[in-house]
Amino acid sequence: MSPNRLLLQFALRRPVWIGLTIALGFSGALFNGVSTMLIIPVVLGLLGEEVNLKGAPPILQKVFSGLAQSGGEAQFLWMMGLILLAILLKNATSYASSLTSGHLSRSLVSDIRKEGLQLLLDVDLDFYIKTKVGDLINRLGGEIGSTATAIRTAVQMLSTMITIFVFLAILLSISWQLTLISTLLLAIVSLSNSFFVKRAKKFGKQLSDQSRDYSVAVLEMLSGIRLVKATGNESYEYQKIEQLISDREKADFDSQANSALVPPINEMAGLTVVVAILLLGRIFFRNQLESLSAVLLTYLLVLFRMLPFVGQLNNARSSFANLAPSVSVVNDFLRREGKPFMSKGHVPYSGMTEGIRFEQLAFTYPGHDRQVLNQVDLWLPKGTTLALVGSSGAGKSTLADLLPRFYDPTAGRILIDDRDLKDFEIHSLRQSMGIVSQDTFLFNDSVRNNLAYARRDATDDQIVEAAKRANAYEFIVKLPQGFDTLIGDRGVMLSGGQRQRLAIARALLRDPDILILDEATSALDTVSERLVQSAIDELSRDRTTLVIAHRLSTVQNADQIAVLDKGRVVEVGTHTELLKQGGLYAQLHAMQFSEEPQTV
Structure with missing residues (x-):
């Protein structure tokens, strides 16, 4: 879709404002033209010159003939009054047109921003895996900002x-x-501007690309600032981004230099047109110059008044071409x-009565060939806990991601009470789940707001109760402002164990029907692990729970343990049953509980 079609697509959603903008623009232009036509006859009359309107526009002849009855000085006073009235109406309509066109521009930009935001919320996680966050921020911010300027330019072009x-x-x-x-x-002047318009589009593309690269690099540096400082790579990052800044400034200069050439060239070309019309008028009306002097002067004045608008249109064309890559x-x-x-x-999901069945599941990540899951068959009865164990890359987290439908299986299906998971309304399904992972995300907000994110209507008493059940209350009340303490970006002001307990409290507050725990204690010290594990036990009591285990000691009491290896389920049973079988689970258990424990 071309930039023009994109803007038209959004503009057609606001037909009333487009109509008002066009109507007011037309009215302002009409009053502007009428006032301009009246000036020359009035000036000539005031100078005592005879005003011959033979060949003048009919509207001008009618105005003069209608006022001729006043006679003498009164006629020209009426004419001056008409000029002032036309100018007043022109400025009034121009002011109204400016307001309506401004509202139209802001509305279109707002529509685009909202649609972009809605798309980011609707699109699947796979989109974010393949797209750099810095690029998304640049598109949602800088590129839409440039598109806003393009919209204002397009509205200006319409009025012009x-x-x-x-x-x-x-x-x-x-x-x-x-x-x-x-x-x-x-038209020849406008065609000559096409050269600058093409260059403007080229420089605009370069500027858009450089802005994207700069945004991506800065966000990556900020996201990895601990690594940058830990490895002493500040100078390297500075030099890398400094070069991007220089490249962007060069692209910006090239764009500005090209745009700056357009106004003087248009001005010289416009004056050339006026001179050419003067000469041609003298040639065409050689024998009528005296009788048509008022008409010719009026023509030249109207033409001269029109030329700045032609220049504005050519400047706007260049600006729009420069912004077109951002619109694209x-x-x-x-x-x-x-x-x-x-x-x-x-x-709508309203709860389960039997349990969850994983039936012949297979999964391959989009764009990859390796099958991550293959023929997975599992049964998770309601109110019980199923633990997934296995080496890194066995497919544990992938299997857990299929339950909230972050992805859909490429083969097989997941059933809740014999109904395909895909049949359930996705929002209500996810609202019934609580997810606690090892990489807990917390907002740069207060403790209270982070907990209430899971349930926006939660009362203070409910928040406090959830914190107590998650073993988080004691450390929260010791914070400087208690539940109102700001915890920094991603909860950086808290320890890992504290962040995990807040995540568990958040899940408790939601009171989920289904619980997913993704290695929630894997990165904690012994004391923190005990506190978090105690909170997890409280959270998972009587809930249908899927646990991804890193440390086998945390899942020994699970109702079932499924051992995954290379995407397949190789063993299923209780802790005791699996140890007796002497299979892969027993090997992993022996490795973790040996004198030199290893992780899985």
């Missing part, structure tokens, strides 16, 4: 073109011959074709 068309109509009513020549000359980036960003979206389902 309306004004030019009105002036051309007036010029045609005075002399179609001169207007034909004027239009031809101005936004168009690609907003286009839903080719992006992964999960089917939403249609049956």
Whole structure:
């Protein structure tokens, strides 16, 4: 889709405001043209010159003939009054047009931002895996900002073109011959601007690319600032980003230098057109110069008044071409074709009565060939705990990601009470789940707001109760502002164990029907692990729970333990049963509980 079509697509959602903008723009241009037409006859009359309006536009002849009855000085006073009235109406409509066009521009930009935000919330996780966050931020911020400027430019172009068309109509009513020549000359001027328009688009593309690279690099540096400092790579990062800044500034300069050439060239070309019309008018009307002096002067004044608008239009064309690459980036960003979206389902989830069945599951990540899961068959009865263990890369986390439908299996299906998971309305399904992972995410907000994120209508008493059950209350009340303490970006002001307990409290507050624990204690020290494990036991009591285990000691009491190896389930049983079998689970257990324990 071209930039013009994208803007038109959004503009058509606001037909009333488009109509108002066009109507007010036309009215302002008409009053502008009328006031301009009246100036020359009035000036000539005030100077005592005879005003011959033979060949003048009919509207001008009618105005003069209607006022001729006043006679003498009164006639020209009426004419001056009409000029002032036309100017007043022109400025009033211009002011109203400015407000409506500004509202239209802001509305279109707001629509684009909202659609971009909605797309980011709707698209599947696979999109984020393949797309750099810095690129997304640049698109949602910088590129949409440039698109906002493009929209304002497009609205300005619309108003300017309306004004030019009105002036051309007036010029045609005075002399179609001169207007034909004027239009031809101005068209040549506009065509000559095409060279600068093409260059503007090229430089705009370079600037858009450089801005994207800069945003990506800065975000990656900030995200990995601990690694940067730990490895002493500050100078390397500075030099890398400094080069990106220089490249961006060069692209910006090239774009500005190209745009700066357009106004002076348009001004010189416009003056050339005026001189050419003067000469041609002298040639065409050689024998009528005296009788048509008022008409010719009016024509030249209207033409002279129109030329700045032609220059504005050419400048706007160059600016729009410079911004077109950003509009194209936004168009690609907003286009839903080719992006992964999960089917939403249609049956509201209202709880389970039997359990969850994983039936012949297979899964391959989009764009990859290796099968991560293969023929997985498991049964998780309601109110019980199923633990997944195995070496790194066995497919444990992938299997857990299929339950909240972060991905759908490439083969097989997941059933809740014999109904396919895909049938359930995805929002209500996820609302019924609580997920606690080793990489806990917390907002740069207060403890209270982080806990209440799981349940926006939670009362203070419910928040406190959840914190107590998660063994988090004691450390929370010791914080400087208690539950109102700001915890920093991703909870950086808290320890790992404290962050995990907040995540568990958040899950408790939601009171989920299904619980997913993804190696929630793997990165904790012994004391923190005991506190977190105690909170997990409280959280998972009487809930249907899927646990991904790193330390086998945390899942010994699970109702079932499934051992995964290379994407397949190789063993299923209780802790005692699996030890007796002497298979892979027994080997992993022996490795972890040997004198030199190893991780799995």
